[in-house]
Amino acid sequence: MEFIKPGINIDFLGQRKIAHLLSGALILLAILLLIFRGGPNYGVDFSGGILIQVRFNHSITPDDIRGALKSIALEDSIIQEFGEEGKFEYLIRVNRTDIELSGLSDKVKKSLDSMFGEANVEVRRVEMVGPKVGKDLREKALFAIFYALLFMVIYISGRFEYKWTMSIIMAASLAFGVYIISAIGMSIIWLIAVALLITIGLCWSLRLEYALGAIIALFHDVIITVGAFALTNREVTLTVIAALLTIVGYSLNDTIVVFDRIRENNRRSRGRNFAKVINQSINETLSRTLLTSATTLTVVASLFILGGGVIHDFAFALLVGILVGTYSSIYVASPVLLIWAGQSLEGGTASIKRRGKGS
């Protein structure tokens, strides 16, 4: 059985203008949303505070809960229905970190007990994160993102370009740049931004187009996923960060498959138009790309629909990330390879850079 016929030849590169417009719009939307919302919507893990998941055995409105919390001056808490409909489950979120947090969940429970009766309220989950721990976790998550990026960049520039010396230079300049930044005491957010800029700059100046393509695609996927979180007003928690890093891995995975094929075809077809080679490679791997995405999306969708509230946001991140990742490996990563190809064609010098070593 075949969904994608072997001889298929879709002009993906021809559609790249539309694709770039779409990607650009999505990224712009994501960034605007983030600015408008004042950054990602951090969960208790990162912002500190208390999250309490309660289940009632009869119907109740958020205002009823608010009324009960009035007695302990927490009526300004965020109250949200949670999980399946008709289960009367709610999340109570206290964002304030100026009050004493330990023992607070007990106070909340007591005030709910006295309002609704002890037998009718079940506290199912409490997450209390003090401001110090929140800051630590934020730092930890950012370091995880940073190191994941660092190792991926080293791997990509080494593996894609078969230039391990280059990747060592890259790692060294990254380490140096990061050292400078941390020495002048800039925050880790800037550290990541600068590391990304250094990487893109290095790829650009060293003409590592495969690495550049992969990194741009990866950045594209992550920022759009984060934007989707802002759009749907979801909270960024520790598990969501785990999902984001997985997306980074997955996005690269997809890109690598296409790039490997481009390199293989490029070796074989001396002198042929590079754009044609790219198009042919995308078409050849299209069946695999779509199949893998389909199976992965199927299981993740199943997790999203059936997995329950606790894992819902995690599944959502994967769902968006995999969709965007599949699209970007076709429409974003590959066209980047053409940046210098056009130049060298016009210049009439050596047709296209060719790499034959390795693999």
Add this chain to the structure above:
Amino acid sequence: MSKKLHWQGLIVLTTIIVALIYLTPTISKTLPSWWPNILPEEKIHLGLDLKGGMHLVLEVQAQKAVESHLERMVEDIKYSLRKAKIRYQALKRSGSDRIGLTLIRVEDRKSVEEMLANNFSDIAVESGLFSESDLSLALVLSHKSQQHIKRMAVDQAVETITNRIDQFGVAEPDIRPQGRDRILVQLPGIKDPKRAIDIIGKTALLEFKLVDEDNSLEEALRGNIPPGDEILYQAKGVAGSQRKIPFLLKKRAVLTGEYLTDARVQIDSQYNEPYVSISFDSRGARLFEQITGANIKKRLAIVLDDVVNSAPVIQDRISGGRAQITGRFTMEEARDLAIVLRAGALPAPVKIIEERTVGPSLGRDSIDKGLKSMIIGGLIVILFMAFYYRFAGILADLALFLNIFFIAAGLALFGATLTLPGIAGVILIIGMAIDANVLIFERIREELRLGKTPRAAVDGGYSKALVTVLDANITTLIAALVLFQFGTGPVKGFAVTLSIGIVASLFTALFITRVIFDYLIIERGMKRISI
């Protein structure tokens, strides 16, 4: 059978058997009695988010331990100064790392320095700040010594909390230091989180202090607290209508809980109320006898964590080293107080800076929902593969089963913890493991289209796809390993299943399915590949 295939088959079989052995303790209810002697008996651990329970991070206020060390030192130095016949105006702790000493004669500076050098190795007169003619000296505790006290405070707190939890009765608690001044406490399946927090977090510093009856309490309340005294309160009445009764006490504790050997709950026969009876060791008993003997008709306050519990009048010299702590305790409160007193005081107060509690019903729900989505998602993928790739698809499905089986065995082998994100990781692997097979199968199809024989097509398919399959998985593996390094609890669980899953899927897709293909083509002479 060819020798190569023979060996490969053997490797596959051995791996499966080993995995089965590691999984048996988790699957079977009862193991044969000889099993633990020669084979692993480790089960797959469930994380707190699946089992239900409490995760706490405590911060030890270790600086307080340094301060109380300095307070004790003040007493020792006082004694040494008296012995060396050095007179002084004032001697007390100032700040968190020093003791202030004001002398009467400048000439004594030298002898103070000598005395310190001889008797106290870890404290020295701060040089430079004061001129030679100054009467005030600052005695600074060495940095090394401070660090040592702090480290000891954390270690001792871990030990004390472990003792308390053991007596409280929790199955498989996990208590360990984390970082410089933090303690991680994990209590699976705890029913009453508040009680556990009370027991863990109570400093339980028991002190006996004499009530200062020579000075006026009223005057002290107005702000003129006599030197060496302090005001502490006793809480009276039930919650809601509490009154606080002030007491003017001598700051120095005449006796502390460190001499305590036992604490148990007893019932007052008169009021039928529980109280805690404590007994001291011989040295504590002797001290107690001395104090009570010397202060008859005076009041002695029993102070627990800076709250006055009671302040009875000493009627007579008390020998035998017994005392009782009364109060309007419930049975449970009295029991918990006895536990914390028996386990000893924390060397410094602790503060809860992170708490995550998952009720057992939510954990159960998470397992059910996780498994349900895994089964349904998995079934769709399995059916699809069989439909799309026919026989080869069924091979891939077999590889998928083995993959999940290996992940489970890997969890048992490494003693790793299965968490809810961990289950999500397994689900994700179901989708991603198929990828390696798809890559290979698509290549084989391409080779077949070029008119190659089944054997050559399988050969070419596997060898061409190999690099790509490895590459594609390495990036995800990098992400998983970084997550493992930086992640906490549940996220770590995700990283573990993802990492094991990736390695397992490489093994099943690149090795096991290949062996089966080779067997069918070379040994069974299969002429046509159903793919």
